[in-house]
Amino acid sequence: SQTIHQWPATLVQPVGSPLSLECTVEGTSNPNLYWYRQAAGRGLQLLFYSVGIGQISSEVPQNLSASRPQDRQFILSSKKLLLSDSGFYLCAWSVIGGYTEAFFGQGTRLTVV
């Protein structure tokens, strides 16, 4: 069966520090991968998606970047965090093509102080 792992679960970082959140998927090949952010009062927003290794698309301009160094690994990064980067970050995957069910990780609560 397929599983998705996301870590860390919580993170408190000072403004200006770097960020690296990791997500891995097991039990499937060549999935579509996604990073969403859930901010208070704003719902879930798609940040990045990837349809293959090294292929990253950004949905909104921001202080973050994403990379996919391996088929089932998706990384969310920042060189210098802003207060506005605080939120709940969720990784998700779906079968290639993206037309089927999406499955989410347990999320990372990021607080920038």
Next chain:
Amino acid sequence: KQEVTQIPAALSVPEGENLVLNCSFTDSAIYNLQWFRQDPGKGLTSLLLIQSSQREQTSGRLNASLDKSSGRSTLYIAASQPGDSATYLCAVRVSSGNTGKLIFGQGTTLQVKP
């Protein structure tokens, strides 16, 4: 631009009641619609997926319907239990390329009182 709205934002019911959560979307050009459950501080758990060609899907005490032409979906929960307390999110999968992008509503927070 696709927008998804969920009404009500919050709902409190006594245990045993049947209830309906509503989801509406502005653009009927969707591939499918997915209902999720989110417990506080946790990720999303997929409940039901309805393809655009389908009218409803059922899983246990849950039944989701889809009226694509009118831009509406409902999630029916039968015989509610305290363990059903959570936030329920609906999301539509937009018909654009192969991204599988989901557009989410703001959710309905459900409390089932014993």
